[in-house]
Amino acid sequence: xxxxxxxxxxxxxxxxxxxxxxxxxxxxxxxxxxxxxxxxxxxxxxxxxxxxxxxxxxxxxxxxxxxxxxxxxxxxxxxxxxxxxxxxxxxxxxxxxxxxxxxxxxxxxxxxxxxxxxxxxxxxxxxxxxxxxxxxxxxxxxxxxxxxxxxxxxxxxxxxxxxxxxxxxxxxxxxxxxxxxxxxxxxxxxxxxxxxxxxxxxxxxxxxxxxxxxxxxxxxxxxxxxxxxxxxxxxxxxxxxxxxxxxxxxxxxxxxxxxxxxxxxxxxxxxxxxxxxxxxxxxxxxxxxxxxxxxxxxxxxxxxxxxx
Numbered sequence: 472x473x474x475x476x477x478x479x480x481x482x483x484x485x486x487x488x489x490x491x492x493x494x495x496x497x498x499x500x501x502x503x504x505x506x507x508x509x510x511x512x513x514x515x516x517x518x519x520x521x522x523x524x525x526x527x528x529x530x531x532x533x534x535x536x537x538x539x540x541x542x543x544x545x546x547x548x549x550x551x552x553x554x555x556x557x558x559x560x561x562x563x564x565x566x567x568x569x570x571x572x573x574x575x576x577x578x579x580x581x582x583x584x585x586x587x588x589x590x591x592x593x594x595x596x597x598x599x600x601x602x603x604x605x606x607x608x609x610x611x612x613x614x615x616x617x618x619x620x621x622x623x624x625x626x627x628x629x630x631x632x633x634x635x636x637x638x639x640x641x642x643x644x645x646x647x648x649x650x651x652x653x654x655x656x657x658x659x660x661x662x663x664x665x666x667x668x669x670x671x672x673x674x675x676x677x678x679x680x681x682x683x684x685x686x687x688x689x690x691x692x693x694x695x696x697x698x699x700x701x702x703x704x705x706x707x708x709x710x711x712x713x714x715x716x717x718x719x720x721x722x723x724x725x726x727x728x729x730x731x732x733x734x735x736x737x738x739x740x741x742x743x744x745x746x747x748x749x750x751x752x753x754x755x756x757x758x759x760x761x762x763x764x765x766x767x768x769x770x771x772x773x774x775x776x777x778x779x
Contacts, residue, residue, distance in 0.1 A: 584601075676692035689710075
């Protein structure tokens, strides 16, 4: 099991422990990832034990309400008021493959942003984020990492899309995303480029930085796991976004900060108080509107400083 596969499996188990998935559904999804019943049951038990040790209550209810104490009324997600439409495109990928993506063109581009999706694939939510970046002046490209499998839209069961991603080699993700960076650069000539990813996609932002993607001037990974023993190989300016209640991913923050310090990269970490994993996803059960607004402001300020 690769680190990203382990991350997906632990996310499923955590969702069960926090009441977002039934035990039967969690076991079904873990089975789709390739875990046998004994291993799946053991993982659920281990995650439950960790939750008991921490004593932390769930950050959200299974009904999708905002985290307790978020202090914000329901309203449009940050950046959505000025979001621009996206278009479905294809472009050449590695090894003669064709990649699918959502493309959002800014009226007067200040730079470009690669948007990397969660482990559910290229969803409407991720398309909307590409449109939000375009709305504030950045061309945005969101690559579908299930392109070779026919695209995310071909999976009628979202869990099957997650399972398919969990079985793919990390090397293919990196190659496809680098092709996305190249396509974004071709469509945004002479401008600086950044990368923003969420959850699984946040981990892939870190992979781009640790495997070397010099075209990136800035990056903003959202609650993405830092690779084990990872070493940063590009001096992109990094704003790493975390949720204070997301102990699983937060555990990798010291390693990420140390790796960035080691090469003298410009970086900051923003830890949103009272927010859990995936707090920016306004279609998910852990959405925290206050934290999402604060994170969006931090990200847009960061790109204004390092991409413009």
